[in-house]
Amino acid sequence: MRIGIDVGGTNTDAVLMDGPRVVSWYKTPTTPDVSSGIISALEHVLNESQVASQRILGVMIGTTHFTNAVVERKGVIAVAAVRLGLPATEALPPMVDWPADLRDTLGNHTYLAHGGHEFDGREIAPLGEQELAEVAADIRRKGLRSVAITSVFSPVNADMEERAADILRQQAPGLFITLSHEIGRIGLLERENAAIMNACLADLAESIVNSFRAALEGLHIDAPFYISQNDGTLMSADFAEKYPVLTFASGPTNSMRGAAFLSGLQEAMVVDIGGTTSDVGMLTQGFPRESSLAVVIGGVRTNFRMPDVHSFGLGGGSLVRANGAVRVGPDSVGYELTTRGLVFGGDTLTTTDVAVAAGYVDVGEPGRVAGLDKDLVSRTLDVIQQSVDVAVDRMKTSAAALPVILVGGGSILIGRPIQGASEVIKPEHFAVANAIGAAIAQIGGEVDRVCSLENLTRDQALENAKQEAVQKAIDAGADAASVHVVDVDEVPLTYLPSNAMRIRIKAVGDLVLSGRPLGRCG
Amino acid sequence: MRLIYPENLEDIALGAAVLGDGGGGDAYVAKLMGIDALRTHGPVQLVSPDEISDDCLVAASARIGAPTVMVEKLPKGTEVVDAFLALQTFLDRTIDYTAAAAADGLNSTTPFTVAARLGIPMVDVAGMGRACREIQMVIPTIAGIAAAPMAIADEKGNASIIDAMDNRWTNRLARTICIEMGSTAMIAAYPMSGRQLKDSMVWGTITRAEQIGQTIRRARQLHQDPIEAVRAVTGGVELCRGKVTDCSQNEAVLEVRDGQVDTSVPEVILVLDAETAAPVTTEGLRYGSRVVILSIPCDPKRRAFG
Numbered sequence: 001m002r003i004g005i006d007v008g009g010t011n012t013d014a015v016l017m018d019g020p021r022v023v024s025w026y027k028t029p030t031t032p033d034v035s036s037g038i039i040s041a042l043e044h045v046l047n048e049s050q051v052a053s054q055r056i057l058g059v060m061i062g063t064t065h066f067t068n069a070v071v072e073r074k075g076v077i078a079v080a081a082v083r084l085g086l087p088a089t090e091a092l093p094p095m096v097d098w099p100a101d102l103r104d105t106l107g108n109h110t111y112l113a114h115g116g117h118e119f120d121g122r123e124i125a126p127l128g129e130q131e132l133a134e135v136a137a138d139i140r141r142k143g144l145r146s147v148a149i150t151s152v153f154s155p156v157n158a159d160m161e162e163r164a165a166d167i168l169r170q171q172a173p174g175l176f177i178t179l180s181h182e183i184g185r186i187g188l189l190e191r192e193n194a195a196i197m198n199a200c201l202a203d204l205a206e207s208i209v210n211s212f213r214a215a216l217e218g219l220h221i222d223a224p225f226y227i228s229q230n231d232g233t234l235m236s237a238d239f240a241e242k243y244p245v246l247t248f249a250s251g252p253t254n255s256m257r258g259a260a261f262l263s264g265l266q267e268a269m270v271v272d273i274g275g276t277t278s279d280v281g282m283l284t285q286g287f288p289r290e291s292s293l294a295v296v297i298g299g300v301r302t303n304f305r306m307p308d309v310h311s312f313g314l315g316g317g318s319l320v321r322a323n324g325a326v327r328v329g330p331d332s333v334g335y336e337l338t339t340r341g342l343v344f345g346g347d348t349l350t351t352t353d354v355a356v357a358a359g360y361v362d363v364g365e366p367g368r369v370a371g372l373d374k375d376l377v378s379r380t381l382d383v384i385q386q387s388v389d390v391a392v393d394r395m396k397t398s399a400a401a402l403p404v405i406l407v408g409g410g411s412i413l414i415g416r417p418i419q420g421a422s423e424v425i426k427p428e429h430f431a432v433a434n435a436i437g438a439a440i441a442q443i444g445g446e447v448d449r450v451c452s453l454e455n456l457t458r459d460q461a462l463e464n465a466k467q468e469a470v471q472k473a474i475d476a477g478a479d480a481a482s483v484h485v486v487d488v489d490e491v492p493l494t495y496l497p498s499n500a501m502r503i504r505i506k507a508v509g510d511l512v513l514s515g516r517p518l519g520r521c522g
Numbered sequence: 523m524r525l526i527y528p529e530n531l532e533d534i535a536l537g538a539a540v541l542g543d544g545g546g547g548d549a550y551v552a553k554l555m556g557i558d559a560l561r562t563h564g565p566v567q568l569v570s571p572d573e574i575s576d577d578c579l580v581a582a583s584a585r586i587g588a589p590t591v592m593v594e595k596l597p598k599g600t601e602v603v604d605a606f607l608a609l610q611t612f613l614d615r616t617i618d619y620t621a622a623a624a625a626d627g628l629n630s631t632t633p634f635t636v637a638a639r640l641g642i643p644m645v646d647v648a649g650m651g652r653a654c655r656e657i658q659m660v661i662p663t664i665a666g667i668a669a670a671p672m673a674i675a676d677e678k679g680n681a682s683i684i685d686a687m688d689n690r691w692t693n694r695l696a697r698t699i700c701i702e703m704g705s706t707a708m709i710a711a712y713p714m715s716g717r718q719l720k721d722s723m724v725w726g727t728i729t730r731a732e733q734i735g736q737t738i739r740r741a742r743q744l745h746q747d748p749i750e751a752v753r754a755v756t757g758g759v760e761l762c763r764g765k766v767t768d769c770s771q772n773e774a775v776l777e778v779r780d781g782q783v784d785t786s787v788p789e790v791i792l793v794l795d796a797e798t799a800a801p802v803t804t805e806g807l808r809y810g811s812r813v814v815i816l817s818i819p820c821d822p823k824r825r826a827f828g
Binding site for chain 1: 596
């Protein structure tokens with residue numbers, strides 16, 4: 001059996017799964033220390049199901065904690081941002097386009113040194129080794145513990161980032177070092193931003209991952225645990241400690257993957273209605289369609305691969321106002337719904353109250369909204385329905401009708417057919433789709449290397465790399481039958497004497513826990 | 523004459539991206555550089571063409587190369603000034619003003635770096651009231667003005683002068699040098715007299731870009747319809763409004779209605795996001811996009827010479 005956990009800003013959800021079957025689930029408020037919320041959710045699902053903790057073979061955690069830390073500027077540490085690219089790039093130093101408050105929080109320690117490569121692999125300048133020795137001295141003097149190193153065109157040639165890391169490590173031992181080529185793509189500012197954000201999360205990554213460990217140990221669960229990444233695959237806890245930034249945007253990915261799993265559909269639109277906002281995204285082959293635009297997090301531009309999600313202000317706690325035309329949201333009572341909503345004895349008219357009055361759902365005391373103006377109820381439902389219709393249509397890639405999967409606690413607001421939907425599916429356990437998405441996340445194997453094409457054709461080189469990536473996924477715990485290649489990226493490197501290219505391949509498959517692959521439900 | 527401050531540059535970059543109609547590459551890096559130059563060196567004087575003398579000397583400042591390289595190998599910041607000074611040295615004459623080669627988001631902001639760093643004024647014109655793909659594809663070429671002698675410079679301190687037989691050759695040679703320089707470089711080109719500038723460049727392009735950008739920004743702030751605001755300020759015509767149902771992605775060149783050509787280039791055909799009026803690039807256009815298509819008249823010079 002496996003456990004999926006979603007640690008959100010408002011709620012911590014846990015779900016216990018036996019193969020494809022949801023055995024039990026629980027939703028509880030997220031606690032400031034994180035671990036007590038997790039413990040409480042875990043205790044609940046274990047007690048309810050009467051499953052002994054020894055029978056848990058894996059725990060998968062999805063968390064918005066690291067994203068929120070950057071957005072709220074909490075728990076982040078000072079970073080030395082080192083860039084290799086002089087004489088190029090001087091016009092725009094590291095963090096040039098960051099919000100001033102975040103830049104100040106990180107201490108504004110930026111360094112430029114000679115180095116980097118041209119697009120074709122030539123050196124822009126030899127690596128500034130003496131400059132780096134001075135950087136190391138300054139880092140020691142300032143007592144900085146975390147460094148982000150970014151070299152121009154490092155996705156083509158990472159050599160200078162590695163050498164710079166060696167120099168800094170030798171002269172300032174014990175540094176937490178992030179290399180940009182390990183987490184980003186072409187686009188210097190965006191990749192550097194991701195590396196710096198990763199570096200500023202060094203302490204938090206250690207403490208959060210440790211609190212996950214402590215929570216599991218406290219409940220005598222000694223199964224391996226994983227943390228979900230933005231591409232929908234899992235990373236080991238040790239890896240997450242080094243690359244916390246890779247958890248960014250794993251939330252929407254998890255809920256969409258959870259929706260695909262619960263509904264059994266591969267091609268569909270997912271509408272995830274939470275307490276405050278709704279996310280709408282498109283599933284293709286069971287995975288979220290990726291965004292092609294720069295994604296801004298906490299005011300910082302990044303080029304992460306993230307799901308293409310349209311968010312708007314509709315949730316179960318959204319305020320309903322009726323001065324003339326009815327307005328819904330974008331503000332929400334959020335986690336205070338159970339005290340401020342009318343059906344819970346409060347004095348604020350929310351979308352949940354309207355859904356109760358319309359008979360869509362039975363929560364709280366329906367009597368409290370029995371006297372609600374019928375016309376107001378129907379007009380509010382019109383507004384809600386229309387906002388979902390428009391969002392679904394906006395995210396479609398063709399005019400053809402397609403299935404719509406409704407998930408999230410707020411999906412009780414939808415009781416009518418959705419325009420352009422061939423069918424509307426509200427699967428069982430829709431409220432914890434996110435934790436389920438974490439529980440069923442896949443495990444990947446990646447190959448990233450430069451191949452000489454002297455004795456190989458391009459096709460042979462690709463084929464070899466693909467097989468290697470598949471084997472790596474299997475070694476990491478993937479079920480061999482389910483592994484397939486999901487990403488192939490080739491960059492020709494014309495500078496090498498023998499024709500060469502950089503190949504990056506990712507293969508993923510279902511995680512096997514003790515010989516039992518995850519089946520598909522429905 | 524008026525002064526341009528960093529805030530104005532935000533509006534200019536947004537408005538120029540609208541006029542550039544999604545072409546010209548990612549303007550983000552150029553905008554950041556222009557703003558940084560203005561913050562460091564103070565505001566830039568923007569002068570109207572009728573304020574300059576017929577016998578003064580002007581050269582356009584621009585960037586060439588692959589946009590995808592520029593987002594990785596960011597400029598040093600001085601290349602565009604080095605190119606300008608190299609041209610000045612070659613001509614053995616002081617260049618009095620700089621100007622924009624085209625009106626897309628990248629090229630509208632690039633000359634501000636030269637003007638700010640050298641403390642010279644910039645003329646409120648551009649070689650085209652929209653984006654263009656190659657050096658020769660501007661109105662001065664139609665008017666018979668040479669792009670050469672042209673200077674090209676990189677971040678390492680290399681500079682070169684190109685003195686080609688016509689503007690097509692200038693473009694060819696510049697591209698080759700540019701690749702050796704690492705596929706992105708800065709240029710100073712089209713040295714011309716004040717008289718030639720007045721006759722062949724599109725007047726008021728920077729101000730027009732700024733008005734468009736400002737109009738969109740204000741309309742968004744006041745929650746008014748930014749599309750209607752753009753239409754009003756450009757004197758454009760709304761061709762249609764709706765949802766994209768099919769697209770073949772290249773360039774907005776022609777609008778056909780019931781088999782009849784309604785609008786075609788050289789009019790500028792704008793595809794704007796129906797909600798925000800943000801320009802929708804040809805790559806960004808896809809099924810489901812809610813867009814408004816506006817046509818705005820091109821400069822009469824384009825027709826006169828064409």
